[in-house]
Amino acid sequence: MDRNEIVKTVNSIFVERFEMDESELTPEKKIIEDLQLDSLDLVDMIVGLQQKFGIMLRDNPEIRNVRTLGDVYDLFEKLAKEHPEIADKIK
Numbered sequence: 001m002d003r004n005e006i007v008k009t010v011n012s013i014f015v016e017r018f019e020m021d022e023s024e025l026t027p028e029k030k031i032i033e034d035l036q037l038d039s040l041d042l043v044d045m046i047v048g049l050q051q052k053f054g055i056m057l058r059d060n061p062e063i064r065n066v067r068t069l070g071d072v073y074d075l076f077e078k079l080a081k082e083h084p085e086i087a088d089k090i091k
Contacts, residue, residue, distance in 0.1 A: 001080045001087035003073065010072050013048040027070030035069075053086045055079060 011025045018041065031037050037045065046057050053076060057063045066072055080086055 001084075003077055005087075006076045006080065007073055009052055010049070010069070010076060013045065013052060014069075017044055017048050025069055027068060027073060029069045030067055031069065031072075032067075049076070053079070055083060055086050 011022055014020045014025055014035070015022055018035070018037070020035065024035075029035055031042070031045070046063065049072070050057050062075055062078075066075060
């Protein structure tokens with residue numbers, strides 16, 4: 001799974017769950033400040049990421065450091081390298 005696939009998959013969660021325009025989803029966007037997600041939305045985002053990528057994030061301390069979409073892309077790029085099987089779960 002390359003970065004483009006990760007970006008496309010992550011962005012699809014924001015489009016589907018939060019009805020965002022994909023053109024607004026750029027790496028520098030801050031999830032809370034720019035995309036206006038609240039704490040319940042963050043939970044929904046994490047659930048969506050877990051479902052799409054087939055990996056649990058609840059106990060992953062790195063998810064707490066995510067502030068921008070670029071951080072999400074970077075985290076899943078790292079996770080894809082550590083867990084190559086998640087590439088098979090992308091729909």
